[in-house]
Amino acid sequence: MTRGVCELITIGNELLIGKIVNTNAHWLAKRITSLGGKVKRIIVVGDYVDEIALSIQEALTRKNDFIITVGGLGPTFDDKTLEGIAKALKTECEIHDQALKMVDRRHRQYIEDGRIVEGGLTKYRLKVAKLPKGSEPINNSIGTSPGMMAEYDGTKIIALPGVPAEMKGIFEESIAPLCKKAAGNVMFFETALFVERIMESEIAPLVEKVMHDNPYVYIKSHPKGTEKVSQIELHFSTATEKKRGRDLISKALVQISELIRDKGGKIKPVRF
Amino acid sequence: MTRGVCELITIGNELLIGKIVNTNAHWLAKRITSLGGKVKRIIVVGDYVDEIALSIQEALTRKNDFIITVGGLGPTFDDKTLEGIAKALKTECEIHDQALKMVDRRHRQYIEDGRIVEGGLTKYRLKVAKLPKGSEPINNSIGTSPGMMAEYDGTKIIALPGVPAEMKGIFEESIAPLCKKAAGNVMFFETALFVERIMESEIAPLVEKVMHDNPYVYIKSHPKGTEKVSQIELHFSTATEKKRGRDLISKALVQISELIRDKGGKIKPVRF
Numbered sequence: 001m002t003r004g005v006c007e008l009i010t011i012g013n014e015l016l017i018g019k020i021v022n023t024n025a026h027w028l029a030k031r032i033t034s035l036g037g038k039v040k041r042i043i044v045v046g047d048y049v050d051e052i053a054l055s056i057q058e059a060l061t062r063k064n065d066f067i068i069t070v071g072g073l074g075p076t077f078d079d080k081t082l083e084g085i086a087k088a089l090k091t092e093c094e095i096h097d098q099a100l101k102m103v104d105r106r107h108r109q110y111i112e113d114g115r116i117v118e119g120g121l122t123k124y125r126l127k128v129a130k131l132p133k134g135s136e137p138i139n140n141s142i143g144t145s146p147g148m149m150a151e152y153d154g155t156k157i158i159a160l161p162g163v164p165a166e167m168k169g170i171f172e173e174s175i176a177p178l179c180k181k182a183a184g185n186v187m188f189f190e191t192a193l194f195v196e197r198i199m200e201s202e203i204a205p206l207v208e209k210v211m212h213d214n215p216y217v218y219i220k221s222h223p224k225g226t227e228k229v230s231q232i233e234l235h236f237s238t239a240t241e242k243k244r245g246r247d248l249i250s251k252a253l254v255q256i257s258e259l260i261r262d263k264g265g266k267i268k269p270v271r272f
Numbered sequence: 273m274t275r276g277v278c279e280l281i282t283i284g285n286e287l288l289i290g291k292i293v294n295t296n297a298h299w300l301a302k303r304i305t306s307l308g309g310k311v312k313r314i315i316v317v318g319d320y321v322d323e324i325a326l327s328i329q330e331a332l333t334r335k336n337d338f339i340i341t342v343g344g345l346g347p348t349f350d351d352k353t354l355e356g357i358a359k360a361l362k363t364e365c366e367i368h369d370q371a372l373k374m375v376d377r378r379h380r381q382y383i384e385d386g387r388i389v390e391g392g393l394t395k396y397r398l399k400v401a402k403l404p405k406g407s408e409p410i411n412n413s414i415g416t417s418p419g420m421m422a423e424y425d426g427t428k429i430i431a432l433p434g435v436p437a438e439m440k441g442i443f444e445e446s447i448a449p450l451c452k453k454a455a456g457n458v459m460f461f462e463t464a465l466f467v468e469r470i471m472e473s474e475i476a477p478l479v480e481k482v483m484h485d486n487p488y489v490y491i492k493s494h495p496k497g498t499e500k501v502s503q504i505e506l507h508f509s510t511a512t513e514k515k516r517g518r519d520l521i522s523k524a525l526v527q528i529s530e531l532i533r534d535k536g537g538k539i540k541p542v543r544f
């Protein structure tokens with residue numbers, strides 16, 4: 001069964017010092033999964049060329065369909081993603097004509113809007129048009145820095161900006177269709193139950209039995225209770241051909257509900 | 273300057289399908305940074321022994337002081353962290369006497385509280401007392417599964433549960449003192465400014481100048497505005513000896529404020 005397997009590399013010291021929560025990785029993971037793709041690993045590294053290059057090289061050895069980086073495409077000295085990607089691909093960055101046109105167009109717009117007081121494509125503004133040799137810019141309808149796409153040994157390397165609106169905009173416009181195509185006719189289905197009056201260690205053998213009987217359904221238990229009251233979320237998911245997914249999950253849901261009730265557990269369904 | 277350098281490996285398919293946001297990684301990154309430590313990389317892998325083992329092995333090659341895993345210590349089949357760590361260390365898991373006593377004590381408590389209807393240390397309950405050979409359990413004052421600590425080639429490998437209250441409880445009780453000790457007299461200081469009426473590409477050369485003049489201060493710009501209005505957050509941080517940090521940051525703050533005002537920018541301080 002073909003799917004688009006993906007690694008996400010989110011770049012930024014602000015993630016490593018706990019200044020912000022990695023909501024970009026969360027959004028992308030959810031969105032790619034909903035398109036039928038599979039996120040296999042998420043990595044956070046700091047704003048260092050060598051760290052970025054190493055993480056890209058490691059991800060390339062794992063032969064995924066996509067490597068998507070987020071962040072580090074801006075005009076400042078610590079926006080080093082493209083330099084890191086170039087280093088991983090053993091090449092260099094250079095001004096890309098099409099990227100330059102995108103940046104120039106945006107820049108003229110800023111002058112018209114009165115947002116820029118000093119004109120000219122300074123080296124900081126030109127920086128965002130410098131891409132690794134052999135790569136292509138991706139249109140950014142919302143902000144200044146274009147995205148980037150490169151291919152290496154069967155893997156598409158995609159660089160998105162870290163500003164959430166720009167990241168989402170480029171993803172929806174240019175990347176989602178690629179993920180959807182790679183996923184083929186695979187869709188992701190999920191649902192969940194909350195279980196009370198029974199502990200996770202008592203549910204464990206039931207989950208094992210139901211997963212054995214329903215090999216395409218993945219069931220994961222998440223303890224959600226307090227020290228005094230057990231509450232377990234049972235999350236059901238499957239990635240399979242359209243139409244089949246709902247039936248597969250329904251069957252597993254019915255079976256585990258009966259087993260849990262037999263053990264004295266109480267069930268509350270969760271809506272998705 | 274000594275610091276405790278750390279990699280975080282958060283484990284769970286729920287993170288890779290975007291079911292939940294990785295707030296555990298965020299909390300740990302912030303807390304370790306506040307203790308003077310440095311988080312160098314954050315990794316998310318799924319509930320697969322091979323994936324976990326590979327991520328541990330890769331992290332070990334980077335010679336950090338700490339590798340902290342989060343999640344996958346529970347009683348269910350897909351709690352595979354300790355098996356993964358054992359595989360990375362080329363050993364196996366076995367019942368650890370002290371861990372078994374911890375689990376047994378907790379289990380008796382559950383029977384007293386009437387939370388368990390069926391008694392006995394089933395294989396699912398015993399599972400959480402099975403640790404990689406040569407490792408030690410860490411007391412969990414809140415939940416059932418003990419944490420784990422192992423040493424390999426100068427790196428402390430620490431496994432924490434994924435339930436946030438348990439993760440935080442074990443970290444504060446047993447791991448924070450180790451991080452603090454590794455950090456020595458290094459402390460982390462941060463502050464921020466919001467800048468308006470000036471674009472990031474115009475601020476870039478100013479940041480470069482101020483960082484050149486203040487080599488121990490790291491300044492990062494984060495665009496926070498909309499398509500129509502520029503707003504840039506400038507975040508200042510330094511990790512250095514106590515007392516010195518605040519002075520270093522203040523000096524950089526004053527210098528950049530003057531430069532920004534000269535360019536027509538408007539500054540709003542942010543409180544931390």
